[in-house]
Amino acid sequence: MDIKALKGVGEKTASYFSQLNIYTTEDLLKHYPRKYDIYEEPVRVADLEADEDLEGNVVAMEGVVIKSPDIYGNGKLKILSVNLKDENGDAFKVTFFNMPFLKNNFKLGARYIFRGIINKTRKMWTFEQPKLFTRAAYKELEGSMMPIYPLTKGITNNMLTKLVSGLLKEYEERLEPEYIPLWVREKYELAEHNFAMQNIHFPKEFDDYINARHRLSFEEFFLFILATLSLKSSKETNPNIYEINRLEKIDEFIEGLPFKLTNAQLKTVEEVRADYTGPKIMSRLIQGDVGSGKTIVAIIALLEIALNNYQGAMMVPTEVLAIQQFESLKDLIEKNGLDIKIELLVGSMTAKEKRLAYERIQSGEAQIIIGTHALIQEKLEYKDLALVITDEQHRFGVAQRESFSNKGRRPHILVMSATPIPRTLAIILYGDLDISVIDELPKGRLPIKNAVVDESYRDNADKFLEREVKAGHQCYVICPMVEESENFTGANVIDYSKELSKRLPDCRIEYLHGKLKPAKKEEIMRRFSKHEIDILVSTTVIEVGVNVPNATVMLIENSEMFGLAGLHQLRGRVGRGDAQSYCIFMTGKKSEKIKKRLDILKNSNDGFEIARKDLELRGPGDFFGVRQSGDFNFGIADIFADAQTLKEASDAAKLIYDADNNLESDENALLKEKVIEYRGKVLDKINI
Numbered sequence: 154m155d156i157k158a159l160k161g162v163g164e165k166t167a168s169y170f171s172q173l174n175i176y177t178t179e180d181l182l183k184h185y186p187r188k189y190d191i192y193e194e195p196v197r198v199a200d201l202e203a204d205e206d207l208e209g210n211v212v213a214m215e216g217v218v219i220k221s222p223d224i225y226g227n228g229k230l231k232i233l234s235v236n237l238k239d240e241n242g243d244a245f246k247v248t249f250f251n252m253p254f255l256k257n258n259f260k261l262g263a264r265y266i267f268r269g270i271i272n273k274t275r276k277m278w279t280f281e282q283p284k285l286f287t288r289a290a291y292k293e294l295e296g297s298m299m300p301i302y303p304l305t306k307g308i309t310n311n312m313l314t315k316l317v318s319g320l321l322k323e324y325e326e327r328l329e330p331e332y333i334p335l336w337v338r339e340k341y342e343l344a345e346h347n348f349a350m351q352n353i354h355f356p357k358e359f360d361d362y363i364n365a366r367h368r369l370s371f372e373e374f375f376l377f378i379l380a381t382l383s384l385k386s387s388k389e390t391n392p393n394i395y396e397i398n399r400l401e402k403i404d405e406f407i408e409g410l411p412f413k414l415t416n417a418q419l420k421t422v423e424e425v426r427a428d429y430t431g432p433k434i435m436s437r438l439i440q441g442d443v444g445s446g447k448t449i450v451a452i453i454a455l456l457e458i459a460l461n462n463y464q465g466a467m468m469v470p471t472e473v474l475a476i477q478q479f480e481s482l483k484d485l486i487e488k489n490g491l492d493i494k495i496e497l498l499v500g501s502m503t504a505k506e507k508r509l510a511y512e513r514i515q516s517g518e519a520q521i522i523i524g525t526h527a528l529i530q531e532k533l534e535y536k537d538l539a540l541v542i543t544d545e546q547h548r549f550g551v552a553q554r555e556s557f558s559n560k561g562r563r564p565h566i567l568v569m570s571a572t573p574i575p576r577t578l579a580i581i582l583y584g585d586l587d588i589s590v591i592d593e594l595p596k597g598r599l600p601i602k603n604a605v606v607d608e609s610y611r612d613n614a615d616k617f618l619e620r621e622v623k624a625g626h627q628c629y630v631i632c633p634m635v636e637e638s639e640n641f642t643g644a645n646v647i648d649y650s651k652e653l654s655k656r657l658p659d660c661r662i663e664y665l666h667g668k669l670k671p672a673k674k675e676e677i678m679r680r681f682s683k684h685e686i687d688i689l690v691s692t693t694v695i696e697v698g699v700n701v702p703n704a705t706v707m708l709i710e711n712s713e714m715f716g717l718a719g720l721h722q723l724r725g726r727v728g729r730g731d732a733q734s735y736c737i738f739m740t741g742k743k744s745e746k747i748k749k750r751l752d753i754l755k756n757s758n759d760g761f762e763i764a765r766k767d768l769e770l771r772g773p774g775d776f777f778g779v780r781q782s783g784d785f786n787f788g789i790a791d792i793f794a795d796a797q798t799l800k801e802a803s804d805a806a807k808l809i810y811d812a813d814n815n816l817e818s819d820e821n822a823l824l825k826e827k828v829i830e831y832r833g834k835v836l837d838k839i840n841i
């Protein structure tokens with residue numbers, strides 16, 4: 154049902170909802186809480202002193218007024234300040250702004266429970282504008298879990314809570330039929346669908362939440378796997394319609410590379426070449442950690458396809474990366490004296506440039522095409538596209554991958570990923586692809602040295618950057634944001650690079666961020682690659698794929714603001730050459746928790762190990778809306794935290810598929826409808 158059919162949702166609200174990708178009531182029900190507000194037992198001052206993580210967070214405290222409250226302040230601002238003590242007799246304070254009428258509530262000896270963000274100011278634990286409860290009122294709420302939804306401008310939590318709760322009431326009357334066969338629900342102990350919907354939004358108790366979440370994650374994985382299984386079977390019958398031969402020129406090219414391929418690379422190259430010269434169309438995933446050397450494998454394939462007189466295209470997630478790949482491939486082709494024409498296609502090219510590029514692609518003059526999403530523009534036609542490579546493929550949806558492959562007759566597909574997941578999971582998640590793993594780093598790479606530091610290390614950090622620059626190396630500094638913003642207190646690239654230039658006047662410093670004009674981005678990246686810039690201050694636009702092997706230092710400001718997977722990707726921008734490289738994680742806020750998390754990165758350079766340790770640290774109970782891997786953005790399920798559920802869903806899907814691969818039995822009738830709906834609607838939204 155259209156979201157506008159709901160009472161109180163007009164055109165304007167609907168347009169706000171579209172920002173959250175909510176268009177229908179079904180979308181609204183699938184807009185799961187990000188976390189829950191749990192009314193926990195009140196804490197005491199002693200608890201606050203003992204657990205530093207409580208500061209700055211929401212807590213409840215019970216207290217007795219120990220002094221008649223004061224009102225102070227001038228004309229416009231009136232501050233009511235109340236002194237209290239907790240049951241141990243320890244003092245804390247509460248302040249309210251412009252609410253002088255509350256004064257009468259706080260008679261000497263009155264007892265209340267306050268709930269809000271607690272902070273220590275001038276040695277006193279203080280609430281500002283907390284919510285106020287009588288003990289009886291609080292006890293009623295204690296233990297309950299109120300949903301907190303992801304929001305956007307114009308949509309409040311209150312509004313969502315009301316709409317969802319209204320919808321669920323109605324839903325109960327209309328009871329959606331259960332579509333997972335009974336035997337599956339029994340075997341894997343799955344709650345019923347409607348129960349799960351009700352309890353993911355408004356769990357009465359923690360266990361209900363757990364059961365709801367389990368059912369919904371299972372359901373997401375289950376549909377996803379059934380859909381990919383059917384995709385795979387349709388591919389298996391695709392014969393290789395291209396006449397591609399192994400060429401000596403390619404063997405010579407490999408021989409002539411300035412480095413020796415690792416065994417893992419060699420094996421992967423073999424698998425890829427066997428695929429596209431074999432009887433069936435290739436659908437292969439190359440999985441390898443950052444810096445493991447996936448790109449050269451892709452390049453070898455592109456060259457061999459081009460030399461066989463077909464076209465090959467490689468789609469990458471950012472313009473910066475497209476330009477870089479294009480330039481380095483052009484260099485390689487020239488150096489090796491190969492007669493191959495390559496083309497760049499990115500969104501920011503002028504209409505005329507694009508038209509000319511389109512013409513060369515359509516006529517077949519362009520043999521290798523490198524670009525961004527621009528490669529799958531409807532208007533673009535290829536002459537004879539035989540190979541499609543998507544780099545860092547998790548940025549693209551399955552549907553995009555498919556639409557790309559529909560451009561050719563049915564091209565070979567190669568997908569590259571640095572997502573650190575174990576092979577068993579990869580086999581399930583990439584059900585429609587064969588997998589090659591590059592599990593070995595090039596020889597001579599020294600492990601990156603890591604340090605987790607805070608502001609007190611600033612001078613040393615500056616000296617360190619200077620020293621590396623003097624030694625002829627280059628550095629990245631990452632800031633979490635572009636420019637100063639009111640509600641965000643992290644370093645920003647523009648101010649930061651100004652200040653850094655003052656402190657290190659002998660270094661050539663420039664900044665880069667996503668909002669710069671594409672031509673400017675290109676110019677900066679080109680100059681950095683050519684070592685005309687020593688220190689590049691950047692946002693995370695350089696996170697994926699950027700390759701400047703002479704860079705040896707990665708300094709990440711406010712590293713507590715990034716996820717571990719993102720930090721690992723960023724760090725992967727150094728350590729790409731022979732020289733010793735360093736990664737400095739600078740933190741703005743000191744806390745044991747933050748330190749522990751960053752220590753995981755400090756102690757390991759292995760992507761998968763990091764993901765696993767991160768999960769261990771959080772503990773299996775700590776997964777309220779925490780999605781560790783943004784790469785596979787399922788609605789609620791997380792491939793790491795729910796790895797066991799994923800396995801079960803995969804087993805169940807296979808059992809069903811093996812017994813009834815077209816889902817034709819009565820028992821599977823409703824499931825079939827769902828899978829078809831899922832393939833059409835959801836599969837393209839899941840980024841794998």
Ligand SMILES: Nc1ncnc2c1ncn2[C@@H]1O[C@H](COP(=O)(O)OP(=O)(O)OP(=O)(O)O)[C@@H](O)[C@H]1O
Pocket residue numbers: 412413414415418441442443444445446447448449571595596697698699700702725729
């Ligand atoms: N066998 C090798 N020996 C030495 N250097 C290599 C080898 N293979 C690749 N390289 C170089 O290592 C660097 C990183 O390789 P590449 O860019 O292919 O990594 P990647 O796996 O794509 O990493 P990312 O996921 O970070 O993009 C490049 O400079 C590349 O030329």
